[in-house]
Amino acid sequence: MSVTIKDVEHIAKLAKLEFSDAEKEKFTHQFNDILKYMEQLNSVDTTGVEPLAQVIELKNVFRDDTVKPSTPTEEALKNAPASSDVHFKVPKVIG
Amino acid sequence: MSVYDTYEAVIGLEVHAQLSTKTKIFCGCSTTFGNAPNSNVCPVCLGMPGVLPVLNKQVVEYAIRLGLATHCAISPTSVFARKNYFYPDLPKGYQISQYEEPICRHGFVDIDLEDGSTKRIGVTRIHMEEDAGKSIHDMDTDTLVDVNRCGTPLLEIVSEPDMRSAKEASQYLHSVWQTVKYLGICDGNMEEGSLRCDANISVRLKGETKLGTKAELKNMNSFRNVERAIEYEIKRQIDLIEEGGTVVQQTLLWNAEKNIAAPMRSKEEAHDYRYFPDPDLVPVVVDNAWIASAQKLIPELPKERRKRFVESFKLPAYDAGVLTQERELAEYFESAAGQLSKKNEENHKTVSNWIMTDVLRVMNDKKIAVADCPITPEHLGAMVNLIADGTISGKIAKEVFDDMLTTKEHPKAIVERKGLLQISDAGAIEKEIDLILAKFPNEMTRYRGGEVKLTGFFVGETMKVMKGKGNPKLINEILKKKLDG
Numbered sequence: 001m002s003v004t005i006k007d008v009e010h011i012a013k014l015a016k017l018e019f020s021d022a023e024k025e026k027f028t029h030q031f032n033d034i035l036k037y038m039e040q041l042n043s044v045d046t047t048g049v050e051p052l053a054q055v056i057e058l059k060n061v062f063r064d065d066t067v068k069p070s071t072p073t074e075e076a077l078k079n080a081p082a083s084s085d086v087h088f089k090v091p092k093v094i095g
Numbered sequence: 096m097s098v099y100d101t102y103e104a105v106i107g108l109e110v111h112a113q114l115s116t117k118t119k120i121f122c123g124c125s126t127t128f129g130n131a132p133n134s135n136v137c138p139v140c141l142g143m144p145g146v147l148p149v150l151n152k153q154v155v156e157y158a159i160r161l162g163l164a165t166h167c168a169i170s171p172t173s174v175f176a177r178k179n180y181f182y183p184d185l186p187k188g189y190q191i192s193q194y195e196e197p198i199c200r201h202g203f204v205d206i207d208l209e210d211g212s213t214k215r216i217g218v219t220r221i222h223m224e225e226d227a228g229k230s231i232h233d234m235d236t237d238t239l240v241d242v243n244r245c246g247t248p249l250l251e252i253v254s255e256p257d258m259r260s261a262k263e264a265s266q267y268l269h270s271v272w273q274t275v276k277y278l279g280i281c282d283g284n285m286e287e288g289s290l291r292c293d294a295n296i297s298v299r300l301k302g303e304t305k306l307g308t309k310a311e312l313k314n315m316n317s318f319r320n321v322e323r324a325i326e327y328e329i330k331r332q333i334d335l336i337e338e339g340g341t342v343v344q345q346t347l348l349w350n351a352e353k354n355i356a357a358p359m360r361s362k363e364e365a366h367d368y369r370y371f372p373d374p375d376l377v378p379v380v381v382d383n384a385w386i387a388s389a390q391k392l393i394p395e396l397p398k399e400r401r402k403r404f405v406e407s408f409k410l411p412a413y414d415a416g417v418l419t420q421e422r423e424l425a426e427y428f429e430s431a432a433g434q435l436s437k438k439n440e441e442n443h444k445t446v447s448n449w450i451m452t453d454v455l456r457v458m459n460d461k462k463i464a465v466a467d468c469p470i471t472p473e474h475l476g477a478m479v480n481l482i483a484d485g486t487i488s489g490k491i492a493k494e495v496f497d498d499m500l501t502t503k504e505h506p507k508a509i510v511e512r513k514g515l516l517q518i519s520d521a522g523a524i525e526k527e528i529d530l531i532l533a534k535f536p537n538e539m540t541r542y543r544g545g546e547v548k549l550t551g552f553f554v555g556e557t558m559k560v561m562k563g564k565g566n567p568k569l570i571n572e573i574l575k576k577k578l579d580g
Contacts, residue, residue, distance in 0.1 A: 014367060016181055053174045053372035059380045062152035065116050068123025073133045076141055076242075086132040087239035090183040093230055 003031040098337060102298045104329045105306055106264045107256035110271050111249050111291040112281040113226065114157050119246035120225045121148030121191065121376075126248075128287060132241040140246035142186030148375055150175075154248045155379055157280040158198045158223050159389040161250055164274050164396060165218050167202030169386055175223075175376040178368045183240050184228035192251075194370040197222035198379065204254075204274070205398070206266040216267050217255030224249050250280075256295065256306070261325035265318050268292055272318075273397050277422045285316050294325055297342065298332045307332070308342040312356055314349045324349040328356055400425055408432065409440040414447045417455075423465035424450070427472045434476025437483055445479050453496055470499045478506040490563050491515050519566040524557070525573050527565070531556045532577060542578055550574065 008027045012019055019027070073086055082089035119126055122139035138146045162169050176194035202218035228245035230238050252271060258264045272290055275281040282289050292315055297307035312328055315321040327349075332342050347356040395403070397419045404415035404425075419425045428450055435442045454468060454475070461467075478495055481487045487495060487510055498509045510516060518524065531553060532539055542549040550571075557570050 010367075014179075014369070054374070054377055056377065058377040059172075061149060061377050062155070063118075063123065063149045065118050065151050065153040066123060067118050067125045068137075070124045070135050071137045071141070073131065073136075076133050076136045082237070084235065084239060086134075087231070087235075087241060088133070088183070089235070089237045090240060091237060093183060093232060093238045 003028055003035065007031070099330070099333055101300060102329075102333050102336075103259055103301050104261075104325075105256045105297050105299065105309075106258040106260075106325060107295045108252075108254045108258070108264060108267060109293045109295070110252045110254075110268065111226075111293075112161075112252065112271075112275045112283075113289040114154060114248040114250060114280055115282055116151055116153045116157070116248055118151055120151050120154050120223065120248035121246055124246065130243060132239075133243060135243045136245070140186075141242055142188070142245075148191065148373075150376060150379070151248060154223055155198070155381070156389060157248075157278070158221060158250055159381060159386060160278050160393055161252070161275065161280060162199030162202065162221055163386070163390055164278055164393055165199075165202040165204055165221070165252070165271075167199035167218060167221060169381050170196060170198055170200060171381060172196065173198040173222075173379045173381075175373040175379075176370045177373050178370055180368060182227065182230075183238060184230045184242070184245065186228070186242060186245065190225060190227065191373055191376070192224035192370075193222035198381070204267060204270050206263065206270050208266070209262070214257075214263065216257045216263075219253045219255050221250055221252050224251060256297075261322045261329065264294060264325050265322040268321055269318060273420070277394055277396055279394075279422075285318070288316065291316070292321055294321070294328075296325060296328050296332070298329060298336070308344050310342060310344065311346045312349060313346060313359065316351070320349060320351050323354065324356060327354065331356070394422065397422075397425075404428075408443040408447075410443060410447055414444070414451065417451050418447060421465065424455075427454070427465050427468070430472035431476040431479070434473055434480065435483070436480050442479055442483050445482065446476065449475060449479065449496070453493075457500065469501070469503050470496070471503075474499055474503075474506055481506055481510065485517055485519055485566060486510065487515055487517050488563065488565075488567055490558075490567075491517065494563075515564060517566050518561060518564050519569060521569055521573065524561075524565055524569050527560055528553075528557055528570070528573055528577060531560065539578070550578070553578070 005024050005028050008019075008024050008031065012024075077083040077086075077088065080088045113126075116126060118124060119135075119140055122137050124135045124137050124140055127135065139148055159169055173193060173196045175191050177189040178192045178194070179189045181188055197220040199221035200219070202221070203215050204218060205213045205215050208214055226244050226247040226249050228240055228242040230240055232238050254267065258267060272283050272285075275290070276283040284290065294312045294315070295309045296312060297309040299305065299307045310328060310332070312324055315324045328347065335342060346359045348359045349356050400419045401412075401415045404410050404418060405412055408415075410418070418428045428446065431446045431450070432438065432443055435446070454470065457463075457470075458465065458468060478492055478499070481495075482489055482492050491510075494513075495506050495509050495515065498504070498513070499506060502509065504512075535553075535556070538549055538552060542553075553574050554567070554570055557574065558565055558567070561570075
């Protein structure tokens, strides 16, 4: 499997990032290098091994359904680049 | 035969049920609807870096109950996944959902068709996920975001594409709605968005086995809209194909004011969600003991209850259907019926009649829930007892009923206070009847000449002078004797 410049452009678009042609070229190489390095894993025989989603051997970590105090609105909005009294503000999504 | 009859629709529904937990799915913030914007938020649901979501156990419990009620297999192990997309009301940039290993799979819901038969609709899967926040586009020059709803627990119930008409789709939705309400896991309020429904719709010529290209319909926030929107979309697709066009895969939003479905402005690359297992959450393991304890908490569901109402109360199927619409109403009936001193078919039917006509009318007029009905089931049952034992007539009962609505008093107290006791003294009734007969000699002659329907007139007149309190059965008997004698 190899990554093309089209894949890089697609991933950039999904991540809402823009790159120059030179950067795209560079990332294409880097992505391919990473994948090639990872390909070593293909030499391991995984017949009969269940896919693993978690490396820690915990299961069923739960909370009780009890209300805890929330963050004050003022505090919650503090990091936002733009806000009104009680809302986060973002550029108009649909017009 | 119309051209529309040569086609069939293929419909699958995705239903989102907001769970009635006190807190969100991964944090302790309250899920109360309608609080001040951004007041039920914390670092977890705001998507701050470095926070750790912890699963609300009640969500798993509810998911298992719904799975069992829809005959699903409960997965021994299920995991959460991240569904990645950018939208301002999703602060983390991903929604935590379940993808490859949902908690429930392979169930079904039986729906009743108009011809009286039942049809089985497959449930592909039910999974747990978090809701997104709310974007407000029309309050400011910018878009405003309220994160309160973010992290509210949802169960998504995905059906097989087993429905063939808008009617079947709304029947299925109704059945799911009834089930979540009976289970008490969701309030089912479609207007407030507690139960939401998206439909995947395609059409094909009858006999064709390949599926047509589907369109997705969203934003149908009532049963009526679901039916109308799906009908509209089926017709649109058939018309398009008949005119030589092709259906393109797209998402349409139903506009209930204009009665049209318009294409939604597409979220760019919306279908590349790049799901992967969420490393912050550990697998959910459900063993048989847990399933067994959840099973015990499942109440009698509408279908079984309907059957029991017909069998043990000897109610007509129609009555049983109306009374079991909502669990609270079914319980109201059972409490009222429990008060009866004579638990027979006739009295059960009387209770049912009062609920179906008067109690439901009051609820509709006042727009209140069963629990808020001013007349308790105990009082309704006691009132039916008064009718059954001849203390009051059915006509007087209407007056007692209206009085109970405002005073909330026991029917017996009202009857005493207002002097509404039924007069069953044959002597007293006879005296009144003699006076009436003397007052209307002409009518009596006409009656004796063969106009027997004048009986009603005499009964009415007698009732009038007795202010509705005369025992109707006795009045009829004595009148008949006098008139025919």
